[in-house]
Amino acid sequence: MKVRRLTACLLAASALTAPAFAEDVTLSIESWRNDDLPIWQEKIIPAFEAAHPGIKLTFNPSAPAEYNAVLNSKLDGGSAGDLITCRPFDASLQLFQKGQLADLSELKGMANFSDVAKSGWSTDDGKQTFCVPMASVIHGFIYNKQAFEELGLTPPKTVDEFFAVLDKVKESGKYIPMAMGTSDQWEAATMGYQNIGPNYWHGEDGRKALIAGKAKLTDPEFVAPLEQLAKWKPYLGDGFEAQTYPDSQNLFTLGRAAIYPAGSWEIGPFTPQIGGAFEMGAFPPPVPKEGDKCYISDHTDIGIGLNAASKHAEQAKVFLDWVASPEFAELYANALPGFFPLSNGEVKLENPLAQDFIGWRKNCESTIRSSYQILSRGTPNLENDMWAVSAGVINGTITPADGAKKLQDGLDSWYKPAN
Incomplete structure (x- = not known):
């Protein structure tokens, strides 16, 4: 209508x-x-x-x-x-x-x-x-349908399938597998950690457990998405560490990248920018293994x-x-x-x-994003720490375990759960 x-x-x-x-x-x-x-x-x-x-x-x-x-x-x-x-x-x-x-x-x-x-x-x-x-x-991944058709790819449903797709795109040499940089940091957390994380910490259950003090950011379900981010580095193209948010947008809309870790707010500007050059598709964050329930950052x-x-x-x-x-x-x-x-x-x-x-x-x-309600009221600010840690993990300058410890130590320094 x-x-x-x-x-x-x-x-x-x-x-x-x-x-x-x-x-x-x-x-x-x-x-x-x-x-x-x-x-x-x-x-x-x-x-x-x-x-x-x-x-x-x-x-x-x-x-x-x-x-x-x-x-x-x-x-x-x-x-x-x-x-x-x-x-x-x-x-x-x-x-x-x-x-x-x-x-x-x-x-x-x-x-x-x-x-x-x-x-x-x-x-x-x-x-x-x-x-x-x-x-x-809503968070997920936008992809270039033309690139996928050329390379015989289908949208991945599991994390293993996701990396198999990235490997095939990289092997082809025709496209950058994923358009995302770490220069501005926030994308690494927002379109990275908070995008894929809910599938590991089970959405609201994990988020509320953090607020209640019943879970910690050093628990396996919160470290696991950082471990996945650490594997993204080979697929982001040369010089991604200096790549800004607008740079990443341009790489995708110009047809040079196959996948864009995304927020749905990109739909409005991407549609006219791409025009008829190629068709866009989208897939939700792949689940850790087949049969797992899926969660989305909405x-x-x-x-x-x-x-x-x-x-x-x-x-x-x-x-x-x-x-x-x-x-x-x-x-x-x-x-x-x-x-x-x-x-x-x-x-x-x-x-x-x-x-x-x-x-x-x-x-x-x-x-919703795990850091936004209650947990970013103090100093250090958990949301800002997530930016730095997520970017550092992708860059390889901090390990997932050390990054998780930094997040939890920062939170512990000021946050005392009410329960």
Whole structure:
């Protein structure tokens, strides 16, 4: 279904049940997603306003790097908008704890989301939720279908098959097996460790065990993904240690690499950059051995909440319930390929690569990045340590065991589990 047709259907259905208000109210939305301004102005806002007479919306984004500071200043000064786009975890949790974001636990639409989906915007005990989940990003591997067909390859399902594919690509000499560098470090952790790791630590079970202090980063299931990363080095091409994130993107989109360890946010920019040069496919992180259950990093990325000081809370909650609906989920996901709805409803995506990614939810369990909730609040910061350790392991400057010990020692220096 095309977005235009979907919007028309949405308007027709929703207009019948939309509440009427005595006078028009304009709700202002704060956000860091300034690239999304045309999508809001041309698709999302018209769809909502036509179906909800009496409520108008304005989308007022700030530059991403400045958003937290600008938003905090506005909230403290009483000039913030009615609706607050929420980054996941601590930044938004602190706003809730200060009384600046309203408790949305009882919002009707919250029933459409799992605990994992709500985890980025819930209190540590999970009892209160303060932002409606809007979208996640999913990790996996994007591959060049033309290269695979040329070399007679099929997407790997197990780790052994994965390395067999990499070996065949390397032997051919036609393509770099994988486009990823370690210069910027974060890719090694985000598209490396956090991508393949959930299959070893069993997703939410392992992540929650770390938070509870029942597991350590030196345990075998957390060392194993570092051991796999240590084997990636021969497949990343010459000079990968100096290769930046944009360099890796260019290598893949120009058709010089067969595989790209990816976040789904690449779908939007990669599609026009590649054009018709080749077709992209995607496969989830291969499981350690045949028959193992698969897990994917389905990471909470963006939500939206209610400014506790808003004078139009009733109307804002109407909008938030709409954001929680399947109609919004499909509209948003098709407008921004690679940013996936977190609601439980079925969503049909027009972009075939995006549909591949979201299809993994049917067979794999979703989890979020292991370092993002609670465990990166102190110093040293666990997330930043993971960047350095993951890059070092790939470069061969630190062993997986020593890297794991560095991570756990850093965490132990400040984190004391509550349980």
